[in-house]
Amino acid sequence: MSNYLSQLWHTVPWPSLGPFIGAIATVVAATLGALVVIWQNAKQARRATAQIRHTEAVKLKMRVYEEIVGLCHVAGDAQVAYSSYVRGFAIDLTLFREMTQAGLSWGVPKARAPGLFEKQARFSEAVIALVFLTERWGVIHPGLEMYRLAFNVASHDEGVAFSPYRSLAIRLMPAENPNxxxxxxxFPWTLPDDAAIQALEVATEALISAIDSFGGFIYDFQIDMQNLLVGELFEHRITPREPLDPKVVVARLDDWKKLKAYFENSTAWGKAKNDIEARVRKANEVRG
Incomplete structure (x- = not known):
């Protein structure tokens, strides 16, 4: 067959090959052109698909960020209201004592036990909401596990500080007569003695410190979420907070592994959690 084609090629006059070669060249050129168009269309389609995915990813990030901002706003309000209520009672007691000692008439403290419990309940609900948030959107960044621990630590510390404060406060606060x-x-109310007021002040500072620790973690969380979720939309990134007290723990995603280990093993909450888990494992081994 090859010999036949070779003989045919040499026997056919060159002028007769012109149209044939031209037709072949036209077909080749058209084929190459079509392939280039197909390649360009495929490339454009990939770019368009990537752009759509990026746009949808940005939209999802914005929705998550809006949810985070909303819950942080609620939590921040609860934290400030709780801390202000506790501090306000101590200030009112001090003012009442000073004014009455000066012979001036002064209104009794405004704080009441039901109001205290309401503020504390709102605070606890806000903490739980943020804990659930970090669990719900843990896929965003592995460091959200660190924030879940931080919020749990703050909640534990607040609970420990609230117990002695509550015992003092409900005895010292004015109480309304429902009848x-x-x-x-x-009900008849008299100013507590100096020892009781001093004990309350100590308990107040311990409780406020625990409450404000949660507020610090809220602030840290918002900074990291801004940088992580919407940072690509802007040329500016927010730096972590730098407390004046070096003992204050700052939560931050760029050091989340170290902080996670700290919250798990070096805090009162982490140690209590590890102790409970160890006892449960031991009990299961005994039963097994």
Whole structure:
């Protein structure tokens, strides 16, 4: 067959090959052109698909960020309201004592036990909401596990500090008389002695420190989420907070592994958790 084609090629006059060669060249050129167009269309399609994915990813990040901002706003309000209520009671006691000692008439403290419990409940709900948030969106970054631990540590510390404060506060706060026909009428109230006020001040500072620790973690969380979720949209990144007290722990994603280990093993909450888990494992081994 090859010999036949070779003989045919040499026997056919060159002028007769012109149209044939031209047709072949046209077919080759058209084929190459079509392949180039197909390649360019495929490339454009990949770019368009990548752009759509990026756009949808940005939209999802924005939705997550909006959810985070909303919960952080609620948590921040709860933290400030709780801390202010506790501090306000201590300040009112001090003012009442100073004013009455000066012979001036002064209103009794405004804080009441139900109000304290309401503020504490709102605070606890806010902590739980942020813990659930870090679990729900843990896929965003592995460091969200560190923030889950940080919020749990803050909640534990607040609970430990609240117990002695509550015992003092409910005894020292004015109480409303529910049987009085006049709304807001109080049971007889007298100023606590100096020792009781001093004990309350110590308990107040311990509780406020625990409450504000949670507030610091909220701030850290918002900084990291801004940089992580919307940082690509802007040329500016926010730096972590730098407390004046070097003992204050700052949560940050760029050091999340070290902080995770700290929260798990070096905090009161982490040690209690590890102790409980060890006892459960031991009990299961005994039963097994």
């Amino acid at each position: 009085s026909p006049q709304q807001g009428s109080l």
